[in-house]
Every structure is written in structure tokens, then in C-alpha cells.
């Protein structure tokens with residue numbers, strides 16, 4: 121590899137990493153996991169497809185990053201790109217300066233599970249590699265082009281003006297990547313309207329017009345919107361009052377239930393994993409069948425709703441672990457969307473090899489694509505863009 125960018129995505133006890141060459145054609149990736157525990161380890165690949173498996177008992181984020189960089193330094197990373205979930209109202213990727221780090225800290229109440237872990241990673245890499253330029257790439261930034269009528273809640277104005285209560289949206293790097301790729305594939309670069317469905321453990325939809333996000337399903341936090349692995353998506357806001365009055369639940373209990381015990385897991389009472397649910401449904405598990413149906417119906421409903429942000433629909437893109445791999449979920453979703461002229465080609469949908477790019481409509485009406493997402497590649501590109509314009 122010539123020169124490269126190191127991409128880091130820090131969670132509370134894990135670090136996903138990828139080293140990507142400047143031409144984006146060579147990459148190695150891996151995961152440091154169980155950090156802080158006796159089972160801390162790094163697993164991944166080195167060049168030549170050699171597996172890397174290092175046990176690092178009780179290593180913390182900083183120790184794991186130090187070992188990682190020792191291993192990767194021969195590949196000359198020239199910059200580090202950090203994935204950061206919440207950038208508040210920051211509109212683009214930013215070079216990490218004390219002011220930008222302060223903005224990430226200020227956005228912590230809006231992403232209490234994610235931003236503190238990102239800050240640990242950022243502070244560790246700043247201490248370890250002060251000479252390398254470092255960039256934060258935000259999940260929220262792509263959606264900062266939403267108009268006020270899409271991002272404002274119908275709540276008292278002071279909550280917005282004094283407390284930043286508004287819709288932000290997430291998965292921005294994925295929606296940006298797949299909509300741009302779809303425009304290229306369709307020969308309509310930068311022009312046109314795309315609906316994108318990122319369906320993983322967390323899931324969201326987005327409406328993109330001429331390369332800009334105009335609406336998305338997630339809101340103030342990644343809980344709003346469609347059904348996810350363990351997250352409920354939209355519920356009646358009075359549910360909190362109902363559960364407090366009738367079950368005596370605290371706000372913390374309700375928040376945990378909505379984030380960790382709901383979604384596909386809650387509906388099926390079986391699993392948050394779509395593969396498990398599809399298999400169970402085939403064997404007659406009624407709750408798994410219902411969970412998939414609710415998932416597909418609510419997804420179709422969200423796509424129809426945010427299409428209001430688009431003057432015209434060129435096409436729809438499925439991405440994320442479920443969107444890329446499950447022909448069954450794509451078919452179920454499109455069955456609820458007989459509108460706008462969509463017509464799924466059932467055979468092409470079924471025969472598209474898992475995890476590959478391909479078009480699955482009948483050649484009339486808006487196009488339907490499956491495009492594997494590349495959040496890491498997009499973060500590398502955005503990092504390089506910031507560095508070039510320093």
C-alpha cells in the first residue's frame with residue numbers, strides 16, 4: 121500500500137478500524153473488542169489475507185490503538201478519520217481542533233451512548249499520534265441540508281432555539297455513499313431524487329435530491345423512525361406517561377426498553393437478527409412472521425412518507441446487512457409500495473448474489489437498486505478531502 125488513511129470507529133468497549141489506500145483500492149480492517157476486560161483482543165486481517173489475532177488482556181482503548189498503529193505503521197497512514205455519530209449542527213467533516221472536540225462534547229446529551237466512546241478514541245489518538253492530521257466525519261452532517269419544515273418538531277419554539285431540540289438524522293455517510301453511487305450507475309450524477317433504505321441493526325430511510333438529504337426517518341436521536349433490531353422506532357409519545365402511570369416505570373426503564381428490548385427482538389420475542397427471524401418464520405413461528413411484516417410495512421410507509429421531500433423519484437436503493445442480503449425483506453417491502461410506478465423484478469431480486477451491486481426493477485418506473493454500503497470508504501474520502509483543503 122502506498123499512503124493510506126486509518127479509519128477508526130470507537131464504541132464503549134470496541135474499536136472498528138480500517139486502513140484504506142488513497143486510491144481506495146486496497147484495504148485491511150479489523151476489530152479490537154472486549155476492551156478493559158481480560159478478554160480484550162484484536163482480530164482482523166493483514167495484507168496477503170493473513171489473519172491477525174492478538175490477545176491483549178485488560179488493554180484499554182489507548183493501549184489497543186498503540187498496538188494497532190505499531191502493526192500498521194509500515195503502511196504509512198497519513199491521516200486518521202474518526203467516525204462520530206453526533207456532530208450537532210456541524211455540516212461537514214472537520215479537522216479535529218480543540219473547538220471541534222468541544223462541539224462533539226457538547227453534542228453528547230444527544231448521543232449519550234456513542235459520543236463519549238468516540239471522544240475516548242479521539243483523545244487517545246491525539247496523544248499517541250500528535251503529528252498525524254485527524255478528521256471527524258459525522259453521521260449527522262449529510263442531513264444538515266434538510267429544510268426547516270423537515271427538521272423541526274411541532275414543539276414550543278424555545279426547545280429548538282435554546283436547547284437544539286430538532287431532527288438531526290443519522291447513517292449520513294451510508295445514505296450519501298449509496299445515493300451518489302446510484303446516481304453514477306443510473307447516469308444521472310448529482311441530479312434526481314433517490315429514496316435510500318439503510319437496513320442494519322440500526323435502520324433508517326432518507327430522501328436525497330440532487331445529492332442533498334432533504335428528509336430522513338431518524339430524528340433527535342437514532343430511536344425515531346422505522347423498526348430496528350432492538351429499537352422500537354416511532355411510538356406514541358404518550359407511551360411514556362402510560363407506562364409510568366400504569367406500570368410505575370421510570371424514564372430510564374422506558375428508555376432502555378425502547379432502545380434495547382423492542383424492534384424485531386421485542387415483536388418476535390426471539391431475536392434481533394433478521395436471518396434468525398426469516399428461518400423461524402419459514403418454520404411457522406408466528407411472532408417472527410409478524411415481526412418481519414411490521415418491519416416491511418413500516419419501512420414502506422416511511423419511504424412513501426419521505427418521498428414528499430422529492431419533486432421526482434428516480435429510484436430506490438436498499439443497503440445495510442438486511443437491505444443487501446435479504447431478497448425476502450425487499451420483496452415484502454415492495455409489495456407494500458405498489459405506488460409511484462415501482463415494479464420489482466421478482467426473479468432478478470431473488471437471483472442477485474448476496475452482498476453485490478445490482479438493479480432489480482422491471483425497467484419501467486423508478487429504478488430499484490441494491491448497493492452494498494461503504495461507510496469506511498466514504499469516511500476515508502471525506503478525511504482526504506479535508507486534508508487536501510487544509
Ligand code: ADP
Nearest residue numbers: 319320321322392393394395440441442445446
Ligand atoms: P450494523 O448496523 O451492526 O452494521 P449490518 O448492516 O451488518 O448491521 O446488518 C445486520 C443485519 O443484517 C442483521 O439483522 C442480520 O441478520 C442481517 N442480515 C445479514 N445477512 C442476512 C441475510 N442473508 N438475510 C437476512 N438478513 C441478513
